[in-house]
Amino acid sequence: MRITATHLSFHAQGRAIVDGVDLDIAPGETFGLIGPNGSGKSTLLRLLAGIERRAEGRVTLDGQPQRGLSRREVARRLAMVEQQAETSETLSARQVVELGRTPWLSALAPFGERDAAIVAQALRAVGMEHMAERCWSTLSGGERQRLQIARALAQRPQVLLLDEPTNHLDIHHQLALLRLVAELPLTVVIALHDLNQAMGCDRLGVMAQGRLVACGPPPQILTPELLRAIFRVGATTLTDPRDNMQVLRFHCLETDP
Numbered sequence: 002m003r004i005t006a007t008h009l010s011f012h013a014q015g016r017a018i019v020d021g022v023d024l025d026i027a028p029g030e031t032f033g034l035i036g037p038n039g040s041g042k043s044t045l046l047r048l049l050a051g052i053e054r055r056a057e058g059r060v061t062l063d064g065q066p067q068r069g070l071s072r073r074e075v076a077r078r079l080a081m082v083e084q085q086a087e088t089s090e091t092l093s094a095r096q097v098v099e100l101g102r103t104p105w106l107s108a109l110a111p112f113g114e115r116d117a118a119i120v121a122q123a124l125r126a127v128g129m130e131h132m133a134e135r136c137w138s139t140l141s142g143g144e145r146q147r148l149q150i151a152r153a154l155a156q157r158p159q160v161l162l163l164d165e166p167t168n169h170l171d172i173h174h175q176l177a178l179l180r181l182v183a184e185l186p187l188t189v190v191i192a193l194h195d196l197n198q199a200m201g202c203d204r205l206g207v208m209a210q211g212r213l214v215a216c217g218p219p220p221q222i223l224t225p226e227l228l229r230a231i232f233r234v235g236a237t238t239l240t241d242p243r244d245n246m247q248v249l250r251f252h253c254l255e256t257d258p
């Protein structure tokens with residue numbers, strides 16, 4: 002599914018948090034959002050998800066204006082995992098993932114075997130099937146994060162919006178999640194702080210002070226000049242002899258105090 006944003010803006014307390022963002026993300030593309038703290042990445046994701054109704058500008062899903070769709074219709078197309086997604090403390094892990102099926106259920110289509118199979122598959126995808134009966138309140142931060150991703154997968158969306166999905170995960174689960182995301186036949190918009198992980202995206206968008214200041218393939222974006230100007234770091238590109246992939250190593254600028 003194609004997702005587009007036209008002049009998307011959001012103002013709060015008299016200032017632009019997101020400022021005139023235009024985006025066109027192709028079906029199946031993995032689009033990484035990077036930028037310093039407070040540059041507007043999470044807010045932009047919320048605007049793309051239609052969560053923030055005070056947004057200015059337009060979001061379309063396969064050409065259909067998102068504003069014209071009901072919440073249920075949006076949820077059948079698009080799922081979002083926010084940074085600190087919480088849920089009722091008394092639910093089991095499986096019940097949290099079952100919530101993902103809500104947009105597809107009705108009096109005429111109650112939760113059935115197919116829904117249970119989709120939930121089981123989502124739990125397996127994030128390696129949480131062995132904890133399915135555990136209570137949410139007993140789970141670690143990383144386990145909760147993987148469950149929220151499973152909930153989003155169980156929603157069977159065509160667009161997946163992920164806000165720093167690796168921030169609680171150990172390195173094994175970070176790599177497993179990024180591989181899962183890359184292999185999903187979905188359009189994915191993913192906010193990331195790890196710029197080496199961002200290299201694996203098809204395209205990157207760079208946010209700075211609410212604006213999308215650069216957009217393109219990772220090697221064109223992650224240049225020493227941009228890293229210096231936007232992230233205020235120096236960087237050296239190294240080559241991993243294992244697979245000849247480029248890796249960035251960062252250092253403080255000499256001008257830093």
Ligand SMILES: Nc1ncnc2c1ncn2[C@@H]1O[C@H](COP(=O)(O)OP(=O)(O)OP(=O)(O)O)[C@@H](O)[C@H]1O
Nearest residue numbers: 013014018036037038039040041042043044045208
């Ligand atoms: N509703 C709001 N009211 C006032 N300020 C807001 C609101 N929402 C976000 N902000 C501010 O807007 C800026 C952008 O926030 P946002 O969370 O989108 O940034 P971010 O790029 O995701 O940051 P981080 O990398 O730290 O997660 C921040 O300075 C934040 O404090």
